[in-house]
Amino acid sequence: MQRIYMDANATTPLLPEVFEAMRPFYIESFGNASSIHQQGQQARAAVDHARESIAHLLRCRASEIVFTSGGTEGDNLALFGILNAENSAAEEPAHLITTQVEHHAVLHAAEALAARGLDVTFLPCTSAGLIEPEALRAALKPNTKLVSIMLANNETGTIQPIAELAAIAHAGGALFHTDAVQAAGKLALDLSPKGALKDVDLLTLSGHKMYAPQGIGVLFVRRSVRLAPIFHGGTHERQRRAGTENVPGIVALGKAAELAERWLIAGAQPLGLASGSANPAELRKLRDHLEQGILSTVEESGVNGAGTDRVANTTNLYFDHIEAEALVIALDLKGLAVSGGSACQSGATEPSHVLTSMGLSDNRARASVRLSLSRLTTAEEVDYALALIPAAVARLRTLSPTYKKAEALTVA
Template sequence: MNASLDKIYFDYAATTPVDDRVVEAMLPYFTRQFGNPSSVHIFGQEAEAALEGARETIARLLGVSSSEIVFTGCGTESDNLALRGVAFERKLRYGADRILISPVEHHAVSHTARQLADHFGFRLEFLRVDSFGMVDPDYLQKIIDRDVAIVSVIHGNNEIGTINPVAELGQICRNYQVPFHVDAVQSAAHLPLKGLEDWCDLAAFGAHKFYGPKGVGALFIRKGTPILPMLTGGGQENGIRSGTQNVPYIVGMAKAFELAQTEGLKIHASLIQFRDRIISSVQDNIKGSHLTGHPTLRLANHASFVFEGVDGNQLLILLDAAGFACSSGSACKTGDPKPSEVLLAMGISPPLALGSLRVTVGKYTTQEDVEKFVSVLPLLVHKIRKMSLELKGR
C-alpha cells in the first residue's frame, strides 16, 4: 500500500489507513441513516440500533457486557476519562490520593497524571521498569496499598513495542481492590483481548490504530468501577460521557475492531517475519546500533532502535527523502529535540536516546518494501555519521 507515489509507509504505530470494508460499513450513516441516536423518531431509532449494535460487537469480542463499553472521541480521551474519572471519584469516596503509573506511558496517561498531581492534590509515583521498558510486578506489590486511587500501565508500548505483564499487574491491584487501567491503544491491533475483565478494570482503545477512522475511541469500564463523568450534558453513554455519539465512526470502529481481533491476528506470522528481518538486518549491518524494547515480548509489527553518533531527526528526514515514512522517539516537530522520556527511563543515555528510530509494519507491508528499506538504511546511517565527523573536523 503506497498511497503517496512511491513512498513506503513504516509508521503503522502512528496511524493506519482505513480498511475499505470499514469505509463501506460507515457510509450509510453519513447520508441515508443520519439520525441522532437520542431522537425518538425512526431516524433516531435507526441510529440508536447501529450504535448499540457496534457496542455489542466490541463487547462480544472482549467478552464483557455491552453496558461496560463507553464510546469516546479517541484513545487519548479514553485514557483521560479513566485516570481523571476514577482518581477524582476514589478521592471523594475513600480519600485515595496516590496515582501509580510507569515511566514509559504514552503522554495521554503521563501528562494527565502529572496534571492531577500538580493541580489537584494527588501524589504521583512511578513504577520501576527494567532495561527493556517492562514494568516490575514485584515493585508494584511492594508499594501498592488501599490509598492508591488508580494504577495505569501501558499494554503494548507505542515507542519500543514491549508488552507488559498486565495480567500479573492486574491481579496485584485486584488483591488490594485498587482499579487497574490499561492503555490498550497499540495492543488492540496485535493481541487477543477477550477476557480482559479478568485482569483489568478499565482499558482504552483508539480506532485509527487498527485500520479504523481517526476521531473515535472506546473505554471499557468494568461494572462496579467508581468513576466520575468528565463530560456532562445530555447523559449519553450511561451518563459517563455526554455528547451526541459519532455514529458513522462508531460503526467503523466496531467493524475495524472485529477485523483486528479475528483476521488481523492471523497476519501475525508475516508481521513478525518482517519485523525480525528488519531487526536482524540492522544488528548485522549497522555497527553501534541497539534494539530498544524487549527482544521477543514485543508487538508483532514493531522494531525500534537507537544508533550511536546519529541524529534521529536527521535520519527521519533522509529516510523520508529516500521514500520511507518512519518515526523517532524524540520531539522532532517541536524545533527543540529532546531525548525520549521512555528511553531515558530504560537507562539509555541522553545523547544515544536522540538517535532513535521506530519502524512499524502493517498489513499492507510487502517483502519488497522491507528489502528496499534494509538496503537503504545502513547507507543513510553511514552518511549521517560521516557528515558529523566532517563537521567536527572543521
C-alpha cells in the same frame, strides 16, 4: 517515487471495507442516535451493532463499552473518572500508581492530578522497559485507589505482564487501568470474568491505531466500577460520557473490530486486502526480517527492548553517531515514512522519556528510530526499506564528528 509507510503506531491507514461501512452514515443515514424517529433509530441500531462487535473482540459485555473521541480522552476519563469519584469519598488524598514509560495522555493526566493534591507514584522500568511486579507491590499503599500501566509501549512495543500486575493491584485493594491503544487489534484481549485480563477494570483503545478513522475510541469500564464523568451534558453512554455519538466513527470502529478479530483468531486476511500479513505471525516475521537485515548491515546499531515480548509490528532501533530527526527526514525524502518516537512528541527537542527511563543516554535516545509496520506492509516494502536505511545511516555518519572521531581512533 515509491512511498512506503512504516509509522503505523502513529496512525494506521483506513481499510477500504471500514470506509465503506461508515460512508452511508455521512450521507444517507445521518440521524442522531438519540432521536426516536426512523433516521435516529437507524443510527441507534448501527451504534448498538458496533458496540456488540467491539465487546466481542474484547470478550466483555456491550454495556461495558464507552465510546470516546480516542485514546487521550479514554485515558483521562479513566484516571479522572475513578480518582474524582474515589477522592471525594476519602478522608485522605487518593493514591495513583503509574509508570515513567506511559504515553503522555496518562503521564500528563497523572501530573495534573498531582497538582490537585493527589498522591502519585511513577514506577521506574528495567533496562528492557518492563515494570517489575515486585516494584508495584512495594508501591501500594492503603489509600491506593488506581493503578494505570500500559499494555504495549507505543515506542518500543514492549508488552507488560498486565495480568500479573492487575492481580497485584486487586490484592492491594486498587482498581487497574491499562492503556491498550497499541495492543488492541494486535493482541488477543480477553476481559471476560475468566479471561487473562479478568482483573483489568478499565481499558483504553483508539480507532486510528487499528485501521479505523481518527477521532473515535473506547474506554472499557467493568460494570462494577463507579466512574465520574468528566463531560457534563446529556445522558449518553449510560451517563458516563456526555455528547452526541460520532455515529460514522463508531460504525467504522465496529467494523475494524470485526476485521481485527478475523486477523487475530482465524488468521484470515481482511476482505479486499490483496497483500500484507494474513496473521500476527506473518507480521512478526516481516518485522524480524527488517530488524535482522538492519543489524547485519549497520554497525553500532541495536534494538531498544530486545529480548522482551513485543507486539509483532514494532521495532525501535538506535544508530549511534546520528540524530534520529535527520534520519527520519533523509528517509522521507527517499519515500520511506518512519518516526523518531511517539507521534505526540514530533518536533520535541527532549529525548524520549521512554528510552531514557530504560537507561539509554540522551545521545543514544536521540539516535533512535521507531519503525512500525501495518497489516498492509509487504515483503517487497521491507526489502526496499532494507536498501534505504543502511545507505541513509552511512551518509549521515559521514557528517558526524563523533563518528569521524571514532574512525580515527580505530585507525590509530
